[in-house]
Amino acid sequence: MLRVRPLRVAVATLAALVAAAPAPTPLDAQRTVPADAPFAALRWRMLGPFRAGRTKSAVGIPSQPNVFYMAVTNGGVWKTDDFGRTWRPIFDEMPTGSIGAVEIAPSNPEIVYVGSGEGLHRPDLSTGDGMYKSTDAGKTWTHLGLRDAQQIPRIAVDPRDPDRLFVAVLGHPYGANATRGIYRSTDGGRSFTRVLYRDENTGGADVVMDPSDPNTLYAVLWEARQGPWENAAWSGSKSGLFKSTDGGDTWTQLTGGLPTTADGLGRIGIGISPSDPKVVYVTATAGAKSGVYRSADGGTSWTRVTSDARIYGRGDDFAALTVDPRDPNVVYSMNVVAWKSTDGGRTWNAFRGAPGGDDYQRLWINPRQPETMLLVSDQGAVITVNGGRTWSSWYNQPTAQFYHVTADDAWPYRLCGGQQESGSACVPVRSNDGRIDYRDWRPVGASEYSYVAPDPLNPDIVYGGTVTRFDRRTGQTQDVSPNAGWGRRAGPAADTAFLRGIRTMPILFSPTNKRKLYYGTNAVWQTVTGGTTWTRISGDLSRATWAVPANVGQWRDHPSSTPTRRGVVYTIAPSPVDSNTIWAGTDDGLIHVTRDNGRTWRDVTPPGVVPWAKISLMDAGHRDANVAYAAVNTFRLDDLRPHIWRTRDGGRTWTEIVAGIDSGATINVVREDPVRPGLLFAGSEHQVWFSLDDGDSWKPLRLNMPVISIRDLIVKDDDLAVATHGRGLWVLDDITPLRQWSAAVQGSRAHLFAPARATRVRYSMYTDTPVPPDEPFAENPPDGAILDWWLARDARVVTLEVIGAGGRVIRRFSSEDRTEPPRDVGNWPAWWFRPAQPVGRTAGHHRLAWDLHHARPVTSCTLPISATPANTKCEPEGPWVAPGRYTVRLTVDGERFERPLVVRMDPRVKTPASALATQYALSLALTDAHRLAVSRAAEVRALRRAIASRRVGAASDLAARLDSLHAALAPLAAEGDGRIGTPPVGYDLLPAQALTAIDALQASDAPPTTSMTRAAEARLATLRTLEARWSAVMSRARALGVDVAAASGDR
DSSP states (O other): OOOOOOOOOOOSSTTTTTSOOOOOOOOHHHHSSSSSOOOTTTTTTEEEEEOOOOOOEEEEEETTTEEEEEEEETTTEEEESHHHSEEEEOOTTOOOOOOOEEEEETEEEEEEEESSSSSSSSSOOOOOOEEEEEESSTSSSSEEEEEGGGGOOEEEOOOSOTTEEEEEEOOOOEEEEEEEEEEESSTTTSOOEEEEEEOOTTEEEEEEETTTTEEEEEEEEEEEEEEESSSSSSTTTTOEEEEETTTSSSSSOOTTTTTOOOGTOEEEEEEOOSTTTTEEEEEEOGGGGOOOEEETTSSOEEEEEEOOOHHHHTTTTTEEEOOSOOTOOOOOEESEEEEESTTTTSEEEEEOOOOOOOOOOOEOOOOOTTTOOEEEOOOOOEEEEEEEEEOSSTTTTTOOOBBBOEEEESOEEEEEEEEETEEEEEESSSSSSSSOTTTTOOOSSSTTOOOEEETTTEEEEEEETTEEEEETTEEEEEEEEETTTTOOOOTTTGGGOOOOOOOOOOEEEEOOOOOOEEEESSSSSSSSSSSSSOOEEEESSOOOOOOGGGGGGTTTTTTSSSOOOOOOEEEEEEOOTTTTTTEEEEEEOOEESSSSSSSOOEEETOOOOOOOOEEEEEESSSSOOTOEEEEEOGGGGOOOOOOOOSSTTTTSSSOOOTTTTTTTOEEEEEEEEEEESTTTEEEEOOOOEESSSTTTTTTEHHHHSSSEEEEEEEOOOOOEEEEEEOOOOOEEEEOHHHHHOHHHHHSSSSEOOOOEEEOOOOOOOOSSSSOOTTTTTTEOOOOSEEEEEESSSOSOOOOOOEOOOEEEEEEETTTTTTOOOOOOTTBBBBGGOOOOOOOOOEEEEEEEESSSOOSSSOOOOOOSSSSSOOBBBBBBBOOOOOOOEEEEEETTTTTEEEEEEEEETTOOOOOHHHHEEEHHHHHHHHHHHHHHHHHHHEEEHHHHHHHHHTTTOOOOOHHHHHHHHHHHTTTGGGGOOOOSOOOOOOOHHHHHHHHHHHHHHHSSSSSSOOOHHHHHHHHHHHHHHHHHHHHHHHHHHHHTTTOOHHHHHOO
């Protein structure tokens, strides 16, 4: 199971630290950032949702029927050893997360081969960097080669020789390249030889091996190209099916009865019968001759067995056949639905599917136990052990593909976006239930490709898609697009020329007018009525004509390449400081700006931006209306280089700002931090980047995140949130150190960063038995204040203290504290406990989360029934601190550093401040009473011993007086029933009674009830009575010469 356990971090805002932390100089700050993980204590936190995304390849181990691997097109390689009950990522340290193929060596299942790149030619994809190999079942990996392959859809491994394999290399989806075709290795991937090749436009789409004769192979070559504009795709005349009978040395094209490229042949998919290898099936998309074809003579002749388009259709996306290992007439075809035939392909029945289209990619059948199957699709991976009667879940795989991310203004806020293949989702960054799981994320009525725009005035209203309005209160979704009711690209005559759209269209609220919503087609639209009415504020902002990009190659003269207006507004960036300034970028490579709220627009495209260089995302300057940033994605021009542009003069001049970013890091997004001048963030196809000098230089901010496509990111309060295209939504909690880093910090012996405002919120409000630990979940952020410090070199002792009113030390943490790992306690297994946090004293950045509690009053520990895996705190806890101002003190080898800290109440709690103050005062007084009573009880026992010692050999008169003194101790240790109105109890029972009263007061943030107040006051009154008696007893003891020092703790 995937358990993401990054260091917990607070949800906070910057109000408390702006005054305390002077803004550093951007250039100096960037120059002083050390190259070796300067912010190592920061951790990305995965939020899910646990609703899987597109998965392309799958394989199991016949001799280990519980073990399977799956390859997520943009989410890495995953493994299960419990039949899919849980999955864990095993490829996250590698430099790519885009995977198209995974295979084991049948003769040695410890050997696993992986081909990177999605292995598809489609409008939305990512590329890889060649072949990988593991010799220890996925624990470690080695890069093998074929780095420029970009797309590897299939691997075939010799069942007898684990070092002999064949690789289908599809090549660049958007341009010509030489690394294409079918490759062979005989040395375990140390070297590869190309054995089947047509030209730089034709790639290898499939390769399978005869399981009874590893020298007999079938391979597919596919000549295809994706175009720079949406849904542009071409096929050529070099596609075909090939066979080798000499281990790949020579190949013969198979044509007997198969359609040809003259018929429009595109991609072919192959399935070979393990029980009778002369039986081979293929899917072929070829106009009127499309269908599933069957050969019973090893490919010499073919017969079309079905022309049902449901079985073979969308061959560019699917084209995958699997034959039952024991019956050559049982064959499965992967398509929108998974289909099954039991009569050699003549008739078909649905095997698995859903009305929305699950889009199946691959089926693996265990040859030893054919009822055990692994099926992967655009929805993830599922396993059956009963031939398909029931299946495991794909709601346990956090491999969602998001295009964009936005946040609402609820507290805790929710991150929202469209999820490829599934719809949409909003996920809270914090759950009331102690962890984020299936109960927390919800769809919001938007389409899978869409932006989502929560209403800033009402977080229960969410806009998305093209355009819908979702009301969380009713659960209903309404079409509120400019052409609602007219149909796609139709509308009133005056608008029809301005309704051109593609998969993903921008929709966002104005930062200066919370009622104004913008929407992009090939024009910019706005509404201030929630979509009831719309106003178009621009003309067509796309290119009227353009030169065909060079990477279109031999298809440049194809009719579909004729330059026409086909671009759309792909990004809209309204200025946060000037309501009349709006920037707009198109997918065909234009940037426009209006300075009069859309009445006029000016083309300000940088000279270096060529046609069909997609303006992926723009961000308007947060302090100056003349500043803007543009992320330009040139992947569809077969150019993986990064491109970010910056203007400081309203678009008159631009500077490209990519220094420090990897040469192959295609950029999807750039954002400016609204708090710190010069702090920028960018997302590439591999990771997040940051700059402290306004983009003049960049450094990676990957930290613990796997290499994955970052499609969008936003700064929300003190957090950085990202949408990945294969691993869901992630948050970097509290970026305070990034905002406050400076040359002065770098040059200091030690530095305490000014903490962000902390919110007093309970880590879990769940009350019932917990969800099983192996159900997928993401962690909540910390319940408290985040404290960050920097050490220039190792220290001997580091302490952190929180100081309250009157100088009282509320909490103290030290590098000398013991931080042992959790262990079993009583009936509570170790895996439920929240681990202790060490106080770092080594050189570098350190972080600790203080939970806003006083220290625990006891060392014993109990856990509540409503436990949270790896995050359950021992009870009883110390009292909550009250909202207010505190001081954080860092001491490094005797040198002190102090910063103010503001604590606020959970914004959802409406309890009056006076009631919270009463709760705190009573709880703190009871805590002190508990501590004093425990101490006094020990002192009473010590005094009894001292009296007994004094009595030895005492004269009768003194002995009698000592006996009377001893008797006077009895009420101090009395154990009455503790009810109000009964005689006071002694010190021995008072601690338990105090804890009971504290627990009642602290159980919620509601005002204390009358009963609670009376109980607390009664316990405090008891203490006062006992203290008076104790004082009198001690006076008598001193008068009788009793060693009171031993009893009072003065020894």
